[in-house]
Amino acid sequence: MDALADLLDGPRARGAFLMRSIMDPPWAVRIEDRAPLTLVSMVRGDAWLVPDDGAPVPLRTGDIAVVRGPDPYTIADDPATPPGAVIHPGELSTTPEGEELCAVLDLGVRTWGERTDGSAVMISGTYQMHGEITQRLLRALPPQLVLDGQSWDSPLPALLASEIVKDEPGQEVVLDRLLDLLLIGVLRAWFSRPEAKAPPWYLAQSDPVVGRALRLIHDDPAQQWTVAELAAKAGVSRAALARRFTALVGEPPMAYLTNWRLALAADALREPDVTIGAVARQVGYGSAFALSAAFKRVRGISPQEHRIGGTRTPSDG
Known part of the structure; x- marks a missing residue:
């Protein structure tokens, strides 16, 4: 086992929270779930990742973002769009005023949003990671990293998009493993880039x-x-x-x-x-x-x- 494999063995997905979100402009979702690590795959349309402390980062169709928590951030069609929904710990979604939205925006199996044919589709997978080993991995990552879909060719995002809406026996395990594979692929591709400033052990x-x-x-x-x-x-x-x-x-x-x-x-x-x-x-x-x-x-x-x-x-x- 190599050092990266050892570190990734800690954040292995086990019943990870996976959700497909479908939106139409103007839209903005405030993320306050305090998750240590979240992976976002932009399946269709464009968006912006807007950290509270830092410049907005564009997300294009096919891009993958990895966000290191627990600081809150917003994902929106435009950096200026005010949040219409807030994601809290425990997979709870509300309006900014606190009204629950989980049932209101339920579009079916692991799908949430306004309508099924919306212009923007993204998949988010949340890891709940704790411990010394996973902290070594988190400290090696920037607060937000985005892997350009045009420069990284992988069948995994499309496969995850097709599997997330299925409701079959053992589906949670299938999705956990796909999320793990996607995270490993993204991190290997990211660490291979000069701008990533990969840690010495890598x-x-x-x-x-x-x-x-x-x-x-x-x-x-x-x-x-x-x-x-x-x-x-x-x-x-x-x-x-x-x-x-x-x-x-x-x-x-x-x-x-x-x-x-x-x-x-x-x-x-x-x-x-x-x-x-x-x-x-x-x-x-x-x-x-x-x-x-x-x-x-x-x-x-x-x-x-x-x-x-x-x-x-x-x-x-």
Whole structure:
């Protein structure tokens, strides 16, 4: 497993909120659901993504937008159009005055709007992601990114558009997997662009030496890796791996391994029935004491303090 696959394993869609919206101008929808990540596919017509803090971003037919929450934003036919609907947490839609709209604008299976033949059609998929691993991915993304449909050829948007209106057995699982595939495709295409300023850990994956070491760490973080062992499997000397890894990733191999193990541990500790000792063994520490010492040294709090809510998130590359 590579670093991107590991990070995407956290935000995997499970019963994700998917909705097809159909609108006619003038229209504007205010998004206040505080979702950590939302994907918007513009199926037909044009729109504008209007953040509260930043310049409006055009969305053309075929474009895909990924919006990092939880800050609110608006999607509209024109940046000047005032919102006629507000989306709240819990999939609740209201007028700006608070009147519920869910039943009023219901157009059928996972479809919401004014009429079925409206000029603008967009599909939105909302991820509810929490935890240390997914935060590493979110910190690598801008508040809003838009992938131009003209420069990215994929059958996935059309397939999602055709599947979202079906009401068949197992359909939620089908839609979850399609949303995952679309997100992965968009992020890979985005990170490959110079303007994306991809994080060092992503760029380093293409290096034949450092990429191999990263995959080894992510495949088996509990293995008792040393720089010498990683270097041998990567086919270079210990000094060469340490120098090259630090230059490309921004931290030494053992520091990266420690931070990754502690991120995994921080998420595992959120499960109330898992003991600290079990988490320690899962991420490569021989005992609860060893994990606690590393956790306290790097994060400033104990695993138990983290578990009861005293989390302090460290910065990472």
